[in-house]
Amino acid sequence: MGENSCLYKITKNDQLGRYIIAAKNIKQGQLILKENPVILCPQIGGCTICFNCCAQIKKVQFCSECAVAVLCSSECKGQFHTPQECSVIIKKTPIKREDLLTNPEIVTPFRYLLWRHFNKELFQAVLQLENHLELRRDSQIWRRTHINVENVLHELKMVDDADLKNEIVQKICAVLDINTFEVRQPQRNRSGFNPGENLRGLYLSAAMMAHDCVANVHLAVDDEFVLYVHAAVDIPEGAPILFNYANVLQGNEERQSQLKDGKYFFCSCSRCTDPTELGTEMSSLKCPRCHKGFIRPKSWQCSLCQRIYHSSLIKMTLAECRRRIDEIRSPDIRTLEKLLQKLSFTFHPHHYLILEVEQNLIGLYTQSPPETKNLRRKIEMCNKFLDIFRKIEPGISRIQAIGLYELHSAVVSLAERIYKSKETDKEGFMKMLLLAESTLKNSIKSLLYEPVKSPEGRLAQNALSELKMLRATISNFQSEEKKVEKKKSNKGNKKKK
Ligand SMILES: [Zn+2]
Ligand SMILES: [Zn+2]
Ligand SMILES: [Zn+2]
Ligand SMILES: [Zn+2]
Structure with a gap:
């Protein structure tokens, strides 16, 4: 961070917890932070990745020193599988390679727990991040973590009874779910490497950006997983630094349920509270009665004839159209244009489902x-x-x-x-x-x-x-x-x- 650390500062309130704000007026394009990840891991249930370079593993090989760390090749060295991690695995853990291979979900918490032996400060810093533990308690993901991760690590003696009482494993899994950014695996042309599946990266400072569906920063991650946060617009002193966790091309309700399920909060940003979604009409349907007005979330009342539609009817319509889009296996221009014509009877031309089909069409027209x-x-x-x-x-x-x-x-x-x-x-x-x-x-x-x-x-x-x-x-x-x-x-x- 260095010379830019003065551009933001950490603050706190009841609603957002700890978050960062502009410490001075920030101009569009200024670099607010540049940061290395402290943890890189697969999605839950995702692929096995190299301990060192994070590439997806095709043929499993092991570190010649600790014989536990999974590597993409025996020569892969010098990045994330540090000499400290390697020697702590040898000296302080009873873990065998089979334990990790048969329980892939313990890998990241296991590596995190190793920090207790050589990086206590980082161990604590990660634990300080938002975990919304009470909202997760007894949920499906909580039980999954309990069975697949907590119990296994306890049996393997990586956590003791005090840790269980402190819910360390639940906390770290929650921190990862809530605070990580999706990052791409870089395109490297090495055999046995399959670019594709996205990883999750934990960045300590960036994790403290609050969410807003209209971000004021631009975020980028390079092939070495370094994260850059630039001001997308001018940000006045004291204003929060805002990043959008949700898919910007989805409608209000879809983004909100994504945020609720994945990040445990309800968004009340300027876009979410505006039925027209900032004038884009990305969730609006055409009124089937008067054919001229639009029905918008969340009242689903026609803007012209005032008729109110039940939200279950809207849900059904959306699900039906979703099904029609998804059932097209190998889309071509003619099929998609025909589908668009059908959808245009139901939706505003800016509806996110229409935009989704048109996005595919732009790709097809580019190739044609x-x-x-x-x-x-x-x-x-x-x-x-x-x-x-x-x-x-x-x-x-x-x-x-x-x-x-x-x-x-x-x-x-x-x-x-x-x-x-x-x-x-x-x-x-x-x-x-x-x-x-x-x-x-x-x-x-x-x-x-x-x-x-x-x-x-x-x-x-x-x-x-x-x-x-x-x-x-x-x-x-x-x-x-x-x-x-x-x-x-x-x-x-x-x-x-
Ligand atoms: Zn590797
Ligand atoms: Zn090793
Ligand atoms: Zn929002
Ligand atoms: Zn109407």
């Missing part, structure tokens, strides 16, 4: 031949998405950046195509290229906050070279235009003579 019709459709959808993104994820935003990138590429393709077919003249062609240029520039503005060593960072590099090429095309075209004009005016002059 660049026909004029396809490109125009892609541009139309990109513009609609960007209007919505600006409201739900304002400022520096990854989804905005990617949307802008897709929009620019469709505009360039369309410009080239219709200029070739003489559907537009030079002036129209140039107008479109200039539009694509400014769109790409806006995309890059956000992408530059992505760490260099990350997929988005690499997209930023591509985008920069594409911008260069696009500018070269534009200036070539413009100078050719000038030559032609000069010739014309020369001819004109000669005639005058």
Whole structure:
């Protein structure tokens, strides 16, 4: 953190517990924190990962020193399986490799418990994080933890009766569920490594950011799991630093149940308390009676004819449409466009289910031949998405950046195509290229906050070279235009003579 630690400070209240606020006025784009993870682990029930590099394991190998730590290869050294961890496993634990392999859910708590022998400070710091233990008590996840983790670690003598009384194992599992961020496994081309399944990363300072469905920070994790938090918008002194834990592309009720089940709190942010969801209408349905009004959460009352619909009816409608979307196994453009047409009778054009289908469509149009019709459709959808993104994820935003990138590429393709077919003249062609240029520039503005060593960072590099090429095309075209004009005016002059 170093020189930036002065940008935020920790504060406390009854509602949020400990959380961080801006210690001074923070400008859009400023780096608020940069942090290494203290724990990296799989999702509950997820894959087995290397103790050292966290890659997904295909062929299990073991550390040659402790013979317990699972590694992706015997040469994997020097990252998270530290010499201290290795020697504590040998000297202080009765654990055998089979114990970990047959009880994958104990691995992370087991490694955490090892800290008692060599990093008490960190052991305590993690325990201080929010755990909402009382809300979890006797829940399904509580019982699962009790059977799969607590009992097993007790039998293996990793925890004693005092630990059980202190509920150390329940606490650490709760801390992980509530405070970790989803991080990607980096794309490394090593045999036996399967990128894909996301991991969970615990970052001590970032864990203290409060949640809001409209974040004021931009979060990025690089290939080495370093987390960067930049201000997405200007943040005034004293304002909380807010991160969005929920999926920004879901509706109010879906986000809220995700937050309630996973993070144990009820969100009452500006988006959650607004039936129009900041004017996006992402949860709104069309009224089947008057066909003109919209029915919005949570009253589900038509904005025009005032009819109230029962929430169970809305739930059923959503479930039915969800089923229709999910039953499409290998989506193609025609099938999805047809489905969209059907959905459009029921939903506002900005409803999150419609957006979900359109997001898939944008991907399919990108892969399909660049026909004029396809490109125009892609541009139309990109513009609609960007209007919505600006409201739900304002400022520096990854989804905005990617949307802008897709929009620019469709505009360039369309410009080239219709200029070739003489559907537009030079002036129209140039107008479109200039539009694509400014769109790409806006995309890059956000992408530059992505760490260099990350997929988005690499997209930023591509985008920069594409911008260069696009500018070269534009200036070539413009100078050719000038030559032609000069010739014309020369001819004109000669005639005058
Ligand atoms: Zn490894
Ligand atoms: Zn070892
Ligand atoms: Zn919210
Ligand atoms: Zn109505």
